[in-house]
Every structure is written in C-alpha cells, then in structure tokens.
Amino acid sequence: MPSERFVIPIGPQHPALKEPGHFEFSVEGERVTGATVRLGYAHRGIEKACEERNWVQSLYLLERICGICSHIHTTAYCLGVERLAGVEVPPRAQAIRVLIAELERVHSHLLWLGVAAHEAGFDTLFMYSWRDRETVMDVLEGLTGNRVNYSANVLGGVKYDLDEARAETIRKGVDYLEARTYYYLELVVHDPVFVQRTRGIGTVTREQAEWLGLVGPAARASNVARDLRVESPYAAYDLFPVQMVLETAGDLEARVSVRLKELFESYRVIRTILDKLPTGEIKGRMPKKVREGETVSRVEAPRGELFYFIKSNGTDKAERVKVRTPTLCNLAPMMTLAIGHQLADMPMLLAGVDPCFSCNDRSIVVRNAQEAETRWTWEQLRRYGIEVYKCKR
Amino acid sequence: MRLEELWEQLEARLATWGRTHSPWAVHFNSGSCNGCDIEILATITPRYDLERFGVKIQGSPRHADILVCTGPVTRQARERLLRIYEQMPSPKFVLAVGTCAISGGVFQGCYNVVGRVDAVIPVDMYVPGCPPRPEAIIDGILKLLEKAQAEGVAT
Amino acid sequence: MKITTMLGDVLRSLLRPNSTQQYPAERQPDPERLRGKLVWNGEKCTGCALCVKECPALAIELITLDKAAKRFVMRYHIYRCTFCAQCVENCRFGCLQMSNTDWELAAADKSAFTVYYGKEHDIEMARSAQAASTKPEPAEG
Amino acid sequence: MTALEQAQGLLAAWAQETRTPEAGRLDVVIAPEKLVAATTALFDARWGYLAGITGLDAPKSGQIEVLYHFCAGAYVLTLRIALAREKPSIASICSVIPAASMFERELAEMFGVAVVGTPDPSRLFLPDDWQDGVYPLRKDFAEEASHAE
Incomplete structure (x- = not known):
C-alpha cells in the first residue's frame, strides 16, 4: 500500500541526539523514501542580537553560537573586524590563534569519532576516544582557562600567551594523541563491525559533492579539494602551511579516515608552531569604533567552511553580521542522500556529516513539505509500540 | 498501630535511599550552544564516570528522576521542555546546567529566547559556568542528591 | 578487530592506571588560568566602569556611593556571568581577577548568586539603597 | 587570467557596476530580473559555488539589498541586487542551484x-x-526586551 506511508518521527529529545533536531523519515518497509528535518529548537536570533551589542559583546555572543567550534567562530569574526578597522595583529597572536584552532580541531574530531562510534553501536570506541580527548581538553584548559568556550580571542589579538612549560605539556599531549590516532585509524578500517556500518554507506561522488555544495571533511572525502587553510591561508596559516587530506571513495568510511588523517596534519602543525612561535606582542590596539565598510571572512572550521559577512556603519555596533555555518551546507544534501537507505543507517548517515544544530539553528531550518502523508505523533508511535508488544505477550 | 507507623517510616527511608542512590537522568537541550551538552556527555565518559554515583543518563523522560537542562529556552523548545517535564514521574528534580539555563546568559533579550529555565519549570539546583567543568556538574548533582536526601523523597 | 589485538588491548588496559578520577574524594590541582568566580578588589578602582560597559551578559554593576572619595561597591551576578574574563582584560588597575579555586558554584538558592564586593559598611549602604528602591532587578532572564 | 577576471568577463553583459572592495573580492551590481541569467552563466562556467545569501536592510534609502556570495578557492564574487523595501520580490535560482x-x-x-x-x-x-x-532582521524590528536597558 504505497499510499499508507509510514512516518517515523525522531526528536527533538532523543537518546541518540545530544542536540535538539526533529527528523521525520518516511519508510516503506525498512527503506527510507523521504527524509525531512525541522530545526529551530536552538534558534536564538544571534544575528539580530549582534546589531544591538557593541563589537566586544558580539564577540562573546558569537563564541556561543557553538560550543564545539567556539574558537573558530571568534577567529572568523576577529579577522573580519580587524580587517575593517585596519588593525595590525602581531604575528605571535596569529600563531597562537592557529595553535588553538588546531587543538580545537583535534578535540572536535575526537569528539565526532566517539559520537559516530556510539551511533554505530561501538561504545568501546566512544569511551576510548572520549577518554583520550580529555588530554586535549586539559591542554586547552591549561592554556586558556576553560575547557570549551576558551575566550582566547580578543579584537586585536589573543588574551593568553604561551610559555615554555605550557608548550611542553602540549607536546606531550600531542605525542600521546598521535599514537592513539594511529590505533584508531587501524581500528576503523579493520574492525568488521565498524566497517559494515561505514563502507559503501552514503556514498557521494565527486560531481554530486560539488553540485550539492558539500564543504569540509565531507567534501574532501569525495575528493573535492576544498580547504580554506590551503586555498586562502588566513591568520598564520601562510607561515605554518597545512597539507590537504583527500579521499576518493566518498562513503562514510572515507569521511572517517579523512578526519582521522587530518588529525596527523593538526599534530604536525601544532608542533611546528610550538617550535617556531614568533616573538613579540600578543595584542594590537583596537579602536572602540570601526570605520564604515564591509568584509567577508572565511575560515575552515572543523566541520568545513565558515562564512562571515560583516558590515560596519562606523559606530561601535555592527550594522549586520551574517553567519553561514558548514552544517547548513552539509545537512540538506544528506537528507537527499538518505533516500533509498535502510532506516537503520540513518543515525550513521547523520553522524557522518557531524551536524551541529546549535551552529545551524541560529538561522535556518530545512523542511520539505510533504503532503498527503499519515503523520504519526510521538505519542501515537508510543501507543503503537505498546500495542505491538501487548500482542507479542 | 505502632508497627504500621514504623513500617511506613521504614518504607519511606528505603524509598529515599533507593531514589538518591541510583537516580536516572534525562538530558534536554533547550537551545544551548552545545558547550554544556558535551560537558554533560563528558561526565559519563571514563575520566569522570558519573555512574560511580549510580547516575545514569538515559533517553526516556518516563524513566527519569532528574531532568538536566541546558541552554536558554527558545520559543520553539519551550513546549517540548514542558512536555518532557510533565512526562517525568514524581518525585522529579531539575538541574539547570550553565549560565544560559539560569539566566539566559549572553542570550538575554534575543528575540527567539524565552529566557531562563525556571521561568518555564521549577528548578531544584543551579550549576553556573559557561560551561561548568564536568567536575562542577558532578558537584551540582551531588549537592542535589544531598538536598533530596535531607528532605526525603518518599512521595 | 582481530582477537589477538583485542586481547593485547585488554591486557594493556589491565596494567594501565585507572583513568577515572575519583573526583570529590581526590582532586586534581586547579589549573592556574582556570576562570572561576570573579573577584573584585576595589582599592585602586577609579570607577571608570569599563568592565561594566563591555560585559556581554550584564553580569556586573558598579555602584558609585561617592565618586570623589572613591567609594564603590561592585554587585556581581554569578548567574549571568559567562566567565569570559573580558572585564579582567579591560581593567587597567588590576582590580578584577577570576579565581582559579572557586569554581564549584552550584546552589539551590539563586540568592547565593548575587555577590557584593567592597568595604563592609559600603555594602550595607548599597544593599539598603537597593532594598529601598522600587526598581526591580534589571532584566532578570 | 585570475578567477575574478574570468567572472567579470562572464558577467559583463549584465553588470551595472563593478567594484573591488578588498583584495580577492569582486562586487557586481545587477538588476533584479537579470539574476537567473547571471547565475546560469556562472554555473555553466563552473565558477565556484554558492556560499550564501545575505540580506541588508537599509530603511533610509528604502531598499533591501540582496547579496549572493559565490566562492571559488580564495576568491569571493558577490552579486548585489537592490530591491524596493515595499513589497520586495526576487526570482528563485533553485532551478540552477x-x-x-x-x-x-x-x-x-x-x-x-x-x-x-x-x-x-x-x-x-x-x-x-x-x-x-x-521580519526579525529588518531594521525596524524592535526586540521586546532590548539588551541595552
């Protein structure tokens, strides 16, 4: 009976989702025939709020767009505003920014690995990667004083300097993590359970990835060379160049291995920065008011390209701050890709793009209006479940 | 008569003991930046291991004793927060984690933000921090359990 | 995972020290830069209120009792603070500091989250002025 | 020929005004009805990808400006379209992208x-x-509770 489509709603509160999002999968048997997502549970209206706060207050507001990639949001914002104001940022500050950004990438990728493993039912790997992630969290806490929202960036530079003792801690942490990352890389391509859940699932060809506009590790897993650290080196990436990591397969396994291989690049860059940290000041003078103008600031967040458009009207407040986060680019294509997959693959497919709803919800929601469907509420589904189990008993 | 009273007392104490030694928690993000959420998740991972105290983070509000709330409450999430709270069986406790959940934090006055959690549902314990360290979250949960134990949660 | 690798892993894990920290019983040293509760020492304060102006969460208020005599009281709302340390950054006289030991701030009562800093009788004055004023707590929530 | 020069060539037929606000950026002002044609030209030449659409409200000039940002490597091309603030309307480019x-x-x-x-x-x-x-991002939208008291 194709007219009686079954809709499975998931979320916004759901054990597998740590963040609020509401998904609906229509299924025929086990096969997904349509997927929609309703976000907006974490939409807070940050873009508007930026217009009413001064430049410094906005910095901390934007930092709290996302708790996982907080530093990269402020970096994008600071780079843009500093360019508008014509402020020279000392090279040491830029290098420290890059250092923290790479440490953040390490933490984000390890976090993601854990979550993806959890979705695959591989909780041992989840616990392993989160245990090891504490190493980088400790490093970040020692360097900046907070584990998540580091608040290391200020307009014109950074707050926290690096000394030799801290550099040594970072080196030790990175050495430990590198050994662990080799282990994970070995594990994810050999463990039959994990491979079954990832190999050949959610394949995106290179043409599709370009056409659908994927960014970040999801694009690089499909052999699309998009990495702003390489294409347009910002902050100190021209001094400490990064190699782009590409995979050709385009499936979930490729997305896992791109992220893990990127970690090695991050470790290398972190070590180079520690060895060749430029000397000098860590802060430039920042005026209270920023002269009129517009700028585009693009940086590579752990999840892909982050796009900021900042317009100033010459006062101490921004005229407009537009934020386009990578999740937005990646989530919609995944919804298209979901069609034809097993329902059981959905958590992994979603985890594969590393969706970050708090990033996203600041501004957007995707929903394909699908009419003439039998929509089930959570309550109805629950009742149905109870009925089924009653019958079984 | 006396025996019955004694029995009731014993029952109440037993219930309090049971409820404060293995509370199950459900986590709801009502619009947070994710910072608090990953720290809550970190408390169940090996380093902090919240299960040492019998606390288990699980999915269904119907099996939960503690509702762990993060984030300022957005308009869209308000209804869900209320519904989850209503679905929880009594006695129930609410733990507001993070500055946003306590006051709205940096999001005070944003157009899509209703505000703090205790404007929607009653809160029993507040854990400030942006985000609080996992240790601070554990501290908050322990303080909550202490309080519950002192007050007794037989009913 | 191959069974041999797995067994090796299990054996190694047995020999490793336990990765769980017994938190309330055992404590790790607090990191030096940890940003906990804000502490104000008003001896050098000139009342410039730069800390207040750029606070992203309106967490601090500087109450001027007598500008000429440099009598100020700081009211600090922990429940609004985002612990960003911008105020510490802004203060030219080093009056503000974020404590690295005072970070276990959980409380059941919200009144514990409003802290007054300053000389004792100044605080009394500020408190009674607050109690007398009809103005409600600014923008709570 | 850099990517931006190529883009300038592609859009020459529709460009009302061309500006270079910063290094690596190109702003091209076009008429609202030319949007689909200009986008098609960019898409046919496989010039970059659409990175986002920004709206700018300017009540003083009575206009809403819509910015289509295209990115190719380090370069950013912006199509700028000014619409009247009263009943603004623009054609969709979903048929192309x-x-x-x-x-x-x-x-x-x-x-x-x-x-x-x-x-x-x-x-x-x-x-x-x-x-x-x-519409929350219009300038005349007043927040119920403003941040600055």
Whole structure:
C-alpha cells in the first residue's frame, strides 16, 4: 500500500541526539523514501542580537553560537573586524590563534569519532576516544582557562600567551594523541563491525559533492579539494602551511579516515608552531569604533567552511553580521542522500556529516513539505509500540 | 498501630535511599550552544564516570528522576521542555546546567529566547559556568542528591 | 578487530592506571588560568566602569556611593556571568581577577548568586539603597 | 587570467557596476530580473559555488539589498541586487542551484523578500507561533526586551 506511508518521527529529545533536531523519515518497509528535518529548537536570533551589542559583546555572543567550534567562530569574526578597522595583529597572536584552532580541531574530531562510534553501536570506541580527548581538553584548559568556550580571542589579538612549560605539556599531549590516532585509524578500517556500518554507506561522488555544495571533511572525502587553510591561508596559516587530506571513495568510511588523517596534519602543525612561535606582542590596539565598510571572512572550521559577512556603519555596533555555518551546507544534501537507505543507517548517515544544530539553528531550518502523508505523533508511535508488544505477550 | 507507623517510616527511608542512590537522568537541550551538552556527555565518559554515583543518563523522560537542562529556552523548545517535564514521574528534580539555563546568559533579550529555565519549570539546583567543568556538574548533582536526601523523597 | 589485538588491548588496559578520577574524594590541582568566580578588589578602582560597559551578559554593576572619595561597591551576578574574563582584560588597575579555586558554584538558592564586593559598611549602604528602591532587578532572564 | 577576471568577463553583459572592495573580492551590481541569467552563466562556467545569501536592510534609502556570495578557492564574487523595501520580490535560482533553497527561505523569512518560484516556501526556522508579517532582521524590528536597558 504505497499510499499508507509510514512516518517515523525522531526528536527533538532523543537518546541518540545530544542536540535538539526533529527528523521525520518516511519508510516503506525498512527503506527510507523521504527524509525531512525541522530545526529551530536552538534558534536564538544571534544575528539580530549582534546589531544591538557593541563589537566586544558580539564577540562573546558569537563564541556561543557553538560550543564545539567556539574558537573558530571568534577567529572568523576577529579577522573580519580587524580587517575593517585596519588593525595590525602581531604575528605571535596569529600563531597562537592557529595553535588553538588546531587543538580545537583535534578535540572536535575526537569528539565526532566517539559520537559516530556510539551511533554505530561501538561504545568501546566512544569511551576510548572520549577518554583520550580529555588530554586535549586539559591542554586547552591549561592554556586558556576553560575547557570549551576558551575566550582566547580578543579584537586585536589573543588574551593568553604561551610559555615554555605550557608548550611542553602540549607536546606531550600531542605525542600521546598521535599514537592513539594511529590505533584508531587501524581500528576503523579493520574492525568488521565498524566497517559494515561505514563502507559503501552514503556514498557521494565527486560531481554530486560539488553540485550539492558539500564543504569540509565531507567534501574532501569525495575528493573535492576544498580547504580554506590551503586555498586562502588566513591568520598564520601562510607561515605554518597545512597539507590537504583527500579521499576518493566518498562513503562514510572515507569521511572517517579523512578526519582521522587530518588529525596527523593538526599534530604536525601544532608542533611546528610550538617550535617556531614568533616573538613579540600578543595584542594590537583596537579602536572602540570601526570605520564604515564591509568584509567577508572565511575560515575552515572543523566541520568545513565558515562564512562571515560583516558590515560596519562606523559606530561601535555592527550594522549586520551574517553567519553561514558548514552544517547548513552539509545537512540538506544528506537528507537527499538518505533516500533509498535502510532506516537503520540513518543515525550513521547523520553522524557522518557531524551536524551541529546549535551552529545551524541560529538561522535556518530545512523542511520539505510533504503532503498527503499519515503523520504519526510521538505519542501515537508510543501507543503503537505498546500495542505491538501487548500482542507479542 | 505502632508497627504500621514504623513500617511506613521504614518504607519511606528505603524509598529515599533507593531514589538518591541510583537516580536516572534525562538530558534536554533547550537551545544551548552545545558547550554544556558535551560537558554533560563528558561526565559519563571514563575520566569522570558519573555512574560511580549510580547516575545514569538515559533517553526516556518516563524513566527519569532528574531532568538536566541546558541552554536558554527558545520559543520553539519551550513546549517540548514542558512536555518532557510533565512526562517525568514524581518525585522529579531539575538541574539547570550553565549560565544560559539560569539566566539566559549572553542570550538575554534575543528575540527567539524565552529566557531562563525556571521561568518555564521549577528548578531544584543551579550549576553556573559557561560551561561548568564536568567536575562542577558532578558537584551540582551531588549537592542535589544531598538536598533530596535531607528532605526525603518518599512521595 | 582481530582477537589477538583485542586481547593485547585488554591486557594493556589491565596494567594501565585507572583513568577515572575519583573526583570529590581526590582532586586534581586547579589549573592556574582556570576562570572561576570573579573577584573584585576595589582599592585602586577609579570607577571608570569599563568592565561594566563591555560585559556581554550584564553580569556586573558598579555602584558609585561617592565618586570623589572613591567609594564603590561592585554587585556581581554569578548567574549571568559567562566567565569570559573580558572585564579582567579591560581593567587597567588590576582590580578584577577570576579565581582559579572557586569554581564549584552550584546552589539551590539563586540568592547565593548575587555577590557584593567592597568595604563592609559600603555594602550595607548599597544593599539598603537597593532594598529601598522600587526598581526591580534589571532584566532578570 | 585570475578567477575574478574570468567572472567579470562572464558577467559583463549584465553588470551595472563593478567594484573591488578588498583584495580577492569582486562586487557586481545587477538588476533584479537579470539574476537567473547571471547565475546560469556562472554555473555553466563552473565558477565556484554558492556560499550564501545575505540580506541588508537599509530603511533610509528604502531598499533591501540582496547579496549572493559565490566562492571559488580564495576568491569571493558577490552579486548585489537592490530591491524596493515595499513589497520586495526576487526570482528563485533553485532551478540552477538547488542548494540555494535554504538560503532563499531564510531570506524570505528574515527580510520578507518574496522569492518567486522557490520550491518550498513554507514556514522555516522561526517558531510555529511566530506572527506573520514580522521580519526579525529588518531594521525596524524592535526586540521586546532590548539588551541595552
């Protein structure tokens, strides 16, 4: 009976989702025939709020767009505003920014690995990667004083300097993590359970990835060379160049291995920065008011390209701050890709793009209006479940 | 008569003991930046291991004793927060984690933000921090359990 | 995972020290830069209120009792603070500091989250002025 | 020939004005009705990808400016289109770039710009009980409780 489509709603509160999002999968048997997502549970209206706060207050507001990639949001914002104001940022500050950004990438990728493993039912790997992630969290806490929202960036530079003792801690942490990352890389391509859940699932060809506009590790897993650290080196990436990591397969396994291989690049860059940290000041003078103008600031967040458009009207407040986060680019294509997959693959497919709803919800929601469907509420589904189990008993 | 009273007392104490030694928690993000959420998740991972105290983070509000709330409450999430709270069986406790959940934090006055959690549902314990360290979250949960134990949660 | 690798892993894990920290019983040293509760020492304060102006969460208020005599009281709302340390950054006289030991701030009562800093009788004055004023707590929530 | 020069060549037929606000950026002002044609030209030449759509409200000049950002490597090309603030409307580019759908819906909801022909014009990310005809990112939208007291 194709007219009686079954809709499975998931979320916004759901054990597998740590963040609020509401998904609906229509299924025929086990096969997904349509997927929609309703976000907006974490939409807070940050873009508007930026217009009413001064430049410094906005910095901390934007930092709290996302708790996982907080530093990269402020970096994008600071780079843009500093360019508008014509402020020279000392090279040491830029290098420290890059250092923290790479440490953040390490933490984000390890976090993601854990979550993806959890979705695959591989909780041992989840616990392993989160245990090891504490190493980088400790490093970040020692360097900046907070584990998540580091608040290391200020307009014109950074707050926290690096000394030799801290550099040594970072080196030790990175050495430990590198050994662990080799282990994970070995594990994810050999463990039959994990491979079954990832190999050949959610394949995106290179043409599709370009056409659908994927960014970040999801694009690089499909052999699309998009990495702003390489294409347009910002902050100190021209001094400490990064190699782009590409995979050709385009499936979930490729997305896992791109992220893990990127970690090695991050470790290398972190070590180079520690060895060749430029000397000098860590802060430039920042005026209270920023002269009129517009700028585009693009940086590579752990999840892909982050796009900021900042317009100033010459006062101490921004005229407009537009934020386009990578999740937005990646989530919609995944919804298209979901069609034809097993329902059981959905958590992994979603985890594969590393969706970050708090990033996203600041501004957007995707929903394909699908009419003439039998929509089930959570309550109805629950009742149905109870009925089924009653019958079984 | 006396025996019955004694029995009731014993029952109440037993219930309090049971409820404060293995509370199950459900986590709801009502619009947070994710910072608090990953720290809550970190408390169940090996380093902090919240299960040492019998606390288990699980999915269904119907099996939960503690509702762990993060984030300022957005308009869209308000209804869900209320519904989850209503679905929880009594006695129930609410733990507001993070500055946003306590006051709205940096999001005070944003157009899509209703505000703090205790404007929607009653809160029993507040854990400030942006985000609080996992240790601070554990501290908050322990303080909550202490309080519950002192007050007794037989009913 | 191959069974041999797995067994090796299990054996190694047995020999490793336990990765769980017994938190309330055992404590790790607090990191030096940890940003906990804000502490104000008003001896050098000139009342410039730069800390207040750029606070992203309106967490601090500087109450001027007598500008000429440099009598100020700081009211600090922990429940609004985002612990960003911008105020510490802004203060030219080093009056503000974020404590690295005072970070276990959980409380059941919200009144514990409003802290007054300053000389004792100044605080009394500020408190009674607050109690007398009809103005409600600014923008709570 | 750099990518920006190539883009300038592609868009020469429709460009009313061309500016270089910063190194690596090119702003091209075009008329609203030329948008689909200009986008098609960029797409046919495989020039970059659509990175986002920004709306700018300027009540003083009575205009809403819509910015289409295209990125190719380090270069950013922006198509700028000025619309009248009263009943602004623009054609959808989803027929050329399907991924634009979300950006267009954001534009419609936040600025009240009618996007003609967009595949899914339904309520987007604002809450279900949001009042119709209120556009939060317009300058005259007053927040109920302003941050600055």
